[in-house]
Amino acid sequence: MVGVTGTRPGRRPTIVDVAAAAGVSKSLVSLALRGDPGVSEATGARIMAAADRLGYRSNRLARGLVQGRTMILGVLLTDLANPYHTEVVAGVEAAAEARGFTVLLAHGRRDRVRLERQLDSLLQLNVDGVVVVSSWVGPAALAEAARRVPVVMVGRPREFAPGVDTVANDDEAGARAAVRHLLELGHTRIGHLSGSGSPSSLSREEGYRDTMREAGLADGMLVHPVGEDRERAAAALLAHGPGAVFAVNDLAALAVLDHARPEVSVVGYDNTSLAEVTRPRLTSVDQPRAIMGRLATELLWERMGGRTGDRHEVLAPALVVRDSTAPPGQRRGGGTP
Amino acid sequence: MVGVTGTRPGRRPTIVDVAAAAGVSKSLVSLALRGDPGVSEATGARIMAAADRLGYRSNRLARGLVQGRTMILGVLLTDLANPYHTEVVAGVEAAAEARGFTVLLAHGRRDRVRLERQLDSLLQLNVDGVVVVSSWVGPAALAEAARRVPVVMVGRPREFAPGVDTVANDDEAGARAAVRHLLELGHTRIGHLSGSGSPSSLSREEGYRDTMREAGLADGMLVHPVGEDRERAAAALLAHGPGAVFAVNDLAALAVLDHARPEVSVVGYDNTSLAEVTRPRLTSVDQPRAIMGRLATELLWERMGGRTGDRHEVLAPALVVRDSTAPPGQRRGGGTP
DNA sequence: AAACGGGTCTGGAACGTTCCAGTCCGGGGC
DNA sequence: GCCCCGGACTGGAACGTTCCAGACCCGTTT
Numbered sequence: 001m002v003g004v005t006g007t008r009p010g011r012r013p014t015i016v017d018v019a020a021a022a023g024v025s026k027s028l029v030s031l032a033l034r035g036d037p038g039v040s041e042a043t044g045a046r047i048m049a050a051a052d053r054l055g056y057r058s059n060r061l062a063r064g065l066v067q068g069r070t071m072i073l074g075v076l077l078t079d080l081a082n083p084y085h086t087e088v089v090a091g092v093e094a095a096a097e098a099r100g101f102t103v104l105l106a107h108g109r110r111d112r113v114r115l116e117r118q119l120d121s122l123l124q125l126n127v128d129g130v131v132v133v134s135s136w137v138g139p140a141a142l143a144e145a146a147r148r149v150p151v152v153m154v155g156r157p158r159e160f161a162p163g164v165d166t167v168a169n170d171d172e173a174g175a176r177a178a179v180r181h182l183l184e185l186g187h188t189r190i191g192h193l194s195g196s197g198s199p200s201s202l203s204r205e206e207g208y209r210d211t212m213r214e215a216g217l218a219d220g221m222l223v224h225p226v227g228e229d230r231e232r233a234a235a236a237l238l239a240h241g242p243g244a245v246f247a248v249n250d251l252a253a254l255a256v257l258d259h260a261r262p263e264v265s266v267v268g269y270d271n272t273s274l275a276e277v278t279r280p281r282l283t284s285v286d287q288p289r290a291i292m293g294r295l296a297t298e299l300l301w302e303r304m305g306g307r308t309g310d311r312h313e314v315l316a317p318a319l320v321v322r323d324s325t326a327p328p329g330q331r332r333g334g335g336t337p
Numbered sequence: 338m339v340g341v342t343g344t345r346p347g348r349r350p351t352i353v354d355v356a357a358a359a360g361v362s363k364s365l366v367s368l369a370l371r372g373d374p375g376v377s378e379a380t381g382a383r384i385m386a387a388a389d390r391l392g393y394r395s396n397r398l399a400r401g402l403v404q405g406r407t408m409i410l411g412v413l414l415t416d417l418a419n420p421y422h423t424e425v426v427a428g429v430e431a432a433a434e435a436r437g438f439t440v441l442l443a444h445g446r447r448d449r450v451r452l453e454r455q456l457d458s459l460l461q462l463n464v465d466g467v468v469v470v471s472s473w474v475g476p477a478a479l480a481e482a483a484r485r486v487p488v489v490m491v492g493r494p495r496e497f498a499p500g501v502d503t504v505a506n507d508d509e510a511g512a513r514a515a516v517r518h519l520l521e522l523g524h525t526r527i528g529h530l531s532g533s534g535s536p537s538s539l540s541r542e543e544g545y546r547d548t549m550r551e552a553g554l555a556d557g558m559l560v561h562p563v564g565e566d567r568e569r570a571a572a573a574l575l576a577h578g579p580g581a582v583f584a585v586n587d588l589a590a591l592a593v594l595d596h597a598r599p600e601v602s603v604v605g606y607d608n609t610s611l612a613e614v615t616r617p618r619l620t621s622v623d624q625p626r627a628i629m630g631r632l633a634t635e636l637l638w639e640r641m642g643g644r645t646g647d648r649h650e651v652l653a654p655a656l657v658v659r660d661s662t663a664p665p666g667q668r669r670g671g672g673t674p
Numbered sequence: 675a676a677a678c679g680g681g682t683c684t685g686g687a688a689c690g691t692t693c694c695a696g697t698c699c700g701g702g703g704c
Numbered sequence: 705g706c707c708c709c710g711g712a713c714t715g716g717a718a719c720g721t722t723c724c725a726g727a728c729c730c731g732t733t734t
Contacts, residue, residue: 012485014690025714030692040712055484060461061398061407062690065719070398072462080442081423081610089417089444102458105417105442107426121439124397125409144392148349251614258616273418274614279595351720362684367722377682399720402689 013054022050033058064126073300074122075105076115078134083273084289085133088154091293092131099301101128108134116141123148129300131293132164135198150303152296157199157314165299167313169287171200174317175207175246178267178285181319182244183215185327187265191222191242193233193252201248204269208246230255238264243328250274250284257282257324262332265325280323280332287317350391359387370395401463410438410637411459413452415471417444420610421626422470425491428630429468436638438465445471453478460485466637468630472535476501487640489633494536494651502636504650506624508537511654512544512583515604515622518656519581520552522664524602528559528579530570530589538585541606545583567592575601580665587611587621594619594661599669602662617660617669624654 015033019026024043032039032047039047050056064070073096077085089105096103106122108115115137122130129150132142137153139161145151146163153160157168182190192208195201205223212221224237226248234255237245244265247253253268257278260266268275271286295313302311326332352370356363361380369376369384376384387393401407410433414422426442433440443459445452452474459467466487469479474490476498482488483500490497494505519527529545532538542560549558561574563585571592574582581602584590590605594615597603605612608623632650639648663669 016690026690027692027715028713031713034692038712043712055481057457057461057485059402059463059690060458061402061463062719063692065396065398065402065690065721066692068719080417080426081420083418086418090446093444102455103444104458105444107430107440107442109427118439120394121397121441124394126396126398147392148394254614274611277591277611278615353720363720364685364722364724365683368683371722375682380682396720399689400722402691402720403722405689 012059013056014059015056017054018047018051018056021054022047068126069128070126071101072125072127073101073103073297074125074127074130075103076119076122076130076132076134076137077105077107078110078115078136080105080107084155084270084287087289088131088133088293088296091290091295092297093293094290095294095297099297108136110136112136112138119145128304129297131296131300135200150300152299154292154296155200157203157312163310165296165303165311165313167292167296167299167315168200169292169317170314171203171317172207172210174269174285174287174319175204176211177317177319178246178269179208179211181283181321181325182246182265182267183211185244185265185325187244187328188215188217189220189222189241189243190217191224191237191240191245193237193245193247193256194223194225195248195252196226204248226252226255231259234259244325250282253282253284253324254278263326263329265328265332267319267325271320275320275322283322283325284320285317286320288315291315349396350393351396352393354391355384355388355393358391359384405463406465407463408438409462409464410440410634411462411464411467412440412442413456413459413467413469413471413474414442414444415447415452415473421492421607421624424626425468425470425630425633428627428632429634430630431627432631432634436634445473447473449473449475456482465641466634468633468637472537487637489636491629491633492537494540494649500647502633502640502648502650504629504633504636504652505537506629506654507651508540508654509544509547511606511622511624511656512541513548514654514656515583515606516545516548518620518658518662519583519602519604520548522581522602522662524581524665525552525554526557526559526578526580527554528561528574528577528582530574530582530584530593531560531562532585532589533563541585563589563592568596571596581662587619590619590621590661591615600663600666602665602669604656604662608657612657612659620659620662621657622654623657625652628652 015026015029019029029047032044075089075092079085093103106118108118115134119141123145132153133155135156142151142164143161152165154167156166160166179190194205212218222240222242224233226233230252238260245256246267247256248269250268250270250272253266256266268282268284271284275282275284292315299311324332352363352366356366366384369381412426412429416422430440443455445455452471456478460482467482469490470492472493479488479501480498489502491504493503497503516527531542549555559577559579561570563570567589575597582593583604584593585606587605587607587609590603593603605619605621608621612619612621629652636648661669
């Protein structure tokens with residue numbers, strides 16, 4: 001019904017159909033479609049026309065099979081909804097496209113089994129490299145994957161699995177910047193709503209503690225873990241009457257904002273899109289996510305080029321000051337702009 | 338270095354390597370790996386062991402090439418960050434996995450050229466079906482894609498491109514529910530912050546107008562488009578002093594909330610994750626996104642089964658009442674829960 | 675004893691490309 | 705007039721699977 005003249009019915013046209021239509025060999029069609037200079041102009045045009053007429057699309061499966069590479073990069077994501085991941089993906093895409101790669105995403109939710117199955121799917125597809133944006137994938141699965149194809153893990157600091165490069169932000173430095181900002185505003189009673197034991201959250205807590213100690217406030221440290229119930233944890237921390245709070249991430253920071261009197265300053269971490277949307281707008285530590293994605297792609301590229309040693313990149317985050325922080329005793333800004 | 342005994346160095350092991358290692362033919366390996374009952378238990382075990390030892394993974398390119406199908410569904414997304422899309426994807430994944438398909442995502446940003454290129458990539462990969470979650474892809478490209486492979490478009494109402502099924506929510510019904518809710522609370526001066534002319538936003542406006550007319554409030558209608566600058570549009574609408582506002586989407590609703598006195602009730606649309614996070618929490622119309630994703634997958638499945646006529650499904654949305662709506666003159670709820 | 679049959683296994687032909695080693699032809703140099 | 709060269713094109717072998725037709729063996733039926 002929808003078949004085009006010259007095609008065997010019901011089948012997608014192949015390079016052979018195009019060859020027949022243009023009256024040349026399949027080899028020449030292949031050359032012409034890839035823009036090989038060894039094809040005469042007239043014949044080239046005739047081939048292109050035939051391909052067009054038949055609605056020919058190259059078959060990446062066949063091409064990948066014979067070439068041994070697919071020009072596809074896979075990105076493995078824990079959580080699509082997380083804006084953190086989104087921006088990393090944007091960075092990966094920008095760098096990948098510049099080199100002619102197509103980026104495909106596989107999504108595993110917060111489920112290790114699913115994630116590792118998805119990773120497997122990518123490998124079966126013979127992707128040329130994998131960027132993992134998730135701390136949920138096990139090191140064994142990663143190391144195994146890295147044996148077949150370049151793998152970079154984004155967001156997980158330090159060495160993680162042999163053969164796997166990493167790109168991360170410097171959580172300790174980010175935390176220091178946040179606390180220093182509060183100190184500079186004049187705060188001394190600074191609390192920390194801490195994370196749940198992941199390497200990142202531990203580093204952030206470490207940065208908080210170090211900076212407090214350096215400021216001679218070792219005795220005034222006030223740390224409470226978010227645990228399961230953000231709201232309750234925020235209330236509990238606030239019950240100690242801090243003048244400012246550094247929270248392990250933006251969601252935790254919002255919980256604090258929600259329960260605190262207007263004079264309490266709050267800093268979050270990750271600079272998610274939430275930070276712009278809430279009132280007051282949230283001061284937060286920003287990871288250079290797009291750059292991390294770009295860097296990850298470049299590390300893949302290096303591996304493809306033959307590098308064998310592992311690389312671990314750590315990037316500096318930057319504090320973005322908005323309305324949720326103010327000098328002690330002073331009302332936060334924000335509300336109606 | 339990392340080579341395993343029995344494998345030609347540097348190459349990924351193939352089914353032939355496994356066959357050699359297990360002392361059988363490649364055909365039998367193929368049967369065994371797919372769990373064919375015609376393989377004797379002992380031989381099957383030997384083959385599995387050999388495959389395991391060599392670290393064999395099947396090659397989907399080769400399999401897809403010979404079978405003519407890949408068991409991969411592609412999802413084309415405009416915007417990863419949009420939580421609306423995310424939930425649709427979750428629905429697609431659930432349904433796809435149940436049928437043994439792998440889901441891969443291609444991401445095109447808000448750029449038609451990129452989107453259509455990504456669509457092309459999916460087709461070249463010979464995916465078995467495509468779910469498009471984006472109103473940015475042109476109908477021509479969609480129709481063309483639908484000629485080779487089943488295509489469903491999610492979120493775009495009605496007929497869109499020939500051969501392309503659609504799944505959408507009933508925007509008009511959603512808008513009616515929102516306005517009816519405000520009417521039932523006792524509001525009469527109800528404004529509408531309207532969209533920018535997309536079919537969806539037009540239907541929402543239509544629902545608002547109809548409901549107002551039916552309530553005998555035709556003269557009290559107050560419509561203002563969001564346009565480019567949400568903040569200014571919200572302020573302009575509020576300058577007319579409405580007691581309640583139905584906004585075309587959650588972001589627009591937030592802009593209204595931000596500028597309105599606490600007695601003004603506000604309803605959004607889409608029930609994004611923002612609705613839960615802001616204070617007051619936003620009353621919003623919820624599209625059954627996961628179900629839409631699931632339905633989309635089922636439509637693909639039907640097409641694969643041979644259906645030829647186009648189908649257009651419209652699902653009913655549901656109002657989720659939170660803290661941003663209250664009877665006239667009464668302060669909205671929320672703040673500290 | 676021959677024929678049959680089922681369970682197990684095999685070899686070769688696909689699938690749609692790219693790659694490689696040629697072939698063919700016309701023209702320029704000697 | 706012969707040789708060689710380079711441009712244009714071709715045919716077949718790969719790539720790693722699945723699919724198909726059949727081979728082989730052993731026990732059962734006629």
